[in-house]
Amino acid sequence: MSVRLLSASDGTDALALYAHLVGDQQLGDLTDFAGMVDHPGTQVRGAFENGALVAVATLHILPNITQQGRSYALIENVVTHRDHRGQGFGRAVMNSAMEAAWAAGCYKIMLLSGKKGQARGFYEALGFGADEKWGMTIRRAPTRQSNSDTSQGGA
Template sequence: MSDSDATFRLATLSDLDALQELYQTHLGLNDQTMDPKTVVDTFKQVLAQPGLSLICAELNSEVIATCTLILVPNITRNCSPYAFIENVVTHKDFRGRGIGEAMMKATIQRAWDAGCYRICLLTGVHNEKAQAFYERVGFKTTKVGYELRAEGFPSRQPN
């Protein structure tokens, strides 16, 4: 089976452990230890949230990449929704093989199919690899992003 055989699907409750592993290991997150019941309850909320799609890339029955697509209803732009893409990560062993790019293209198409007039995402100002990746899949720097962070949640530094 080749990398091009990766499939893309919506996450299910059984994907929680694999997704946590991707986030912790491959995004370099240093999340505090969380209560397992809280994690499961929150994940169930994520899966049930209208307009939110947690996309998984799967190869040989293993989740190797993921991203979150958030569709936002809107009363401007002819009432066309807009989208945010968040939490994009590909397992380090599968980077550079086109899987993340294919996942992003499938996610972008999902937003266009939903009638979105624009798709937004943020990445670290110093994360040149991620910036180049997003430009390869069609994103352009057209705005300046700002954020506020809650105390105890510092911005992630590039690897």
């Protein structure tokens, strides 16, 4: 297994993997993926087995004025290929993203996870948990349907 930052050239493989996360929802295209990996403060980390991309996690490092100006991080779009779940690939991309956030001086890492499914236990095993905060969202797009087959972690 190897873990590395993805680039625009990984777009086709990444889009195929994201389909495991979103099910029937439409994904962006290769241009959107290239824009994401080239966006300042954003990293997509991928785990590979025998050259094949099998897991990804997106890390956004965001500037901040509180906490003495220390940044915070947001992890999104975590997915492991359904044939490679339970083998440590999701944990590897999450650990890589978390290490990068701490190395960047972030004071916290946030993520959202579905209320149902196995993702919550996955994140809790990595050290995430509820503290004094309560997460909320407002959307202009439909939520993904909860489907135990579509995500490992699915943030």
